[in-house]
Amino acid sequence: MIYFDNSATTIPYAESLRTYQEVASKIFGNPSSLHNLGTKASRILEASRKQIADLLGVKSNEILFTSGGTESDNWVIKGVAFEKERYGKHIIVSDIEHPAVKESAKWLSQHGFEVSYAPVTSQGFVDLDQLAALLRPDTILVSVMAVNNEIGAIQPIQAISELLADKPTIAFHVDAVQAIGKIPTQSYLTDRVDFASFSAHKFHGVRGVGFIYRKEGKKLQPLLTGGGQEGDMRSTTENVAGIAATAKALRLVMDKEETALPKIALMRNLIHDELAKFEDISIFSGMSDDFAPNILTFGIKGVRGEVVVHAFEEHEIYISTTSACSSKAGKPAGTLIAMGVPTKQAQTAVRISLDDDNDMSQVEQFLTIFKQVYNKTQKVR
Structure with missing residues (x-):
């Protein structure tokens, strides 16, 4: 098996x-309980919180645990909106945000808030001039992801x-779900980032655990x-075992970054x-330092992405179409549409997302199977 779907x-x-x-078997007490078992669980919880905070260069009281990225995004978008609504009801999110952010913003738009969507360039980066033009006196929140999950921008x-430096009344949220272990912490957790x-x-932690940074x-x-x-x-009772496992995974992945x-x-x-050697291939991810090193998104012209995914799956090679949260809906990559890529071309997109667990022998096998898949699609192309 070759697993090239690490962004999912x-x-x-x-x-x-x-x-x-x-931890689950030996330190199973409720951390809110007053007895010794609860005290032990509470100590593990707080030690894990401190380890995560230290690794990110923040304070322990700035880390709040959740059930994952979706809850974290929902909590920040909605929690900030309702906290600051007396100062304004205008929110800005980028046009390429994960559904956890965009759908939260959409929900708020149905409850009295106004949402503006910051456009991106043809390369997939938020257009700073257009973002600046959207800022208003009643803007209370700007939310932009650190690493795009579909093309790696x-x-x-x-x-x-820097744009928001002189606007302290605007909360700045960064969805950093795809950033850990892929780009330096200081590049997305700046002094101006509030959440x-x-x-x-x-x-490489377990599912069902996430956290937010709250300045x-x-x-x-x-x-x-x-x-x-x-x-x-x-x-809600904290998932102490999952949180301890998260702290361990974060330390390991950050130790390996170099x-x-x-x-x-x-x-x-x-x-x-x-892939660039083949005529009917569209490559959507850039190769500059402005793109995360682990994501490569491409398409075979005229062939829908899900067809390519299943063709590789027959050889036990696992890749994906768009983000895992949107792929089953059969929608084209939202990032590509926002970049101005025609819908039919966007529907061909598949994503490879690599990890340190992968190696060159797997890359060689992938490329061998790719040639077979490419040749089989000749009539369609």
């Missing part, structure tokens, strides 16, 4: 799974931070009320160079 989800590290099993978070979203299963002093309305967990911000990223980029570049 990663294979959990064995060490992360061992941490989960050990690294968004200009530093430039947006950021993360998901453990994107960096100290920034206010956010809770979405879940009840028992007062997470500083009365998210009331050696992993050049390796991943080398594999992507080789695939790119080979």
Whole structure:
């Protein structure tokens, strides 16, 4: 089996799974309980929070745990909107955001808020001039992802931070779900960023765990009320075992960055160079440093993406069409449409997303099967 769909989800590290099993079986107390078992669980919870905060260069009280990236995005978008609505009801999100952000913004537009969508260039980057033109006195939130999940474009978070530097009343949220272990932390967690979203299963943790960064002093309305967990911000019993496994995975993936990223980029570049030799191939991802090293999106002209995905699956090679959250709906890649790519061409898009777990022998096998798939589609092309 060759797994080239790491942007959808990663294979959990064995060490992360061992941490989960050990904590789940031995430290099973409710961290809110007053007895010794609860105290032990609470200590693990807070130690994990501190480890995550230290790895990201933030404070422990700036980390709040969630069930994943979707909840994190929903919480920030809706929580900031309702917290700041007395100051304004205008929100800006980029035109290429993940559905967790765009659908949250759409929901808010049905509840009295106004949403503007910042357009992107033909390369897939937020257009800074057009973003600046959308800013208004009643703007309360700007949300832009760090790394685009469909083509790998690294968004200009530093430039947006500078744009918002003299606008402290506007909250700045970054969806960093695809950023961990792929780009330097300082490139997306700038001093101007107020909130950021993360998901453990994107960096070899277990599913069902995420967290948000909330800059100290920034206010956010809770979405879940009840028992007062997470500083009365998210009331539900914390997934201590999953959180401990997340801290372990984050440490491991960040420890590997220096050696992993050049390796991943080398594999992507080789695939790119080979695919570029074929006449009927469209390559949508750029190769500059402005693109994450792990994502390569391409299409075979005239062949729908799902056909290509299943053709590779017959050889136990797993790739994807668009984002995992949208692929089953059969929609063309939303990022490509926003970039101005014609719909029929966007429908051909498939995404390879690599990881340190992959190696050159897998790349060689992929390219061998690609040639077979390409030749079989000759009549369609």
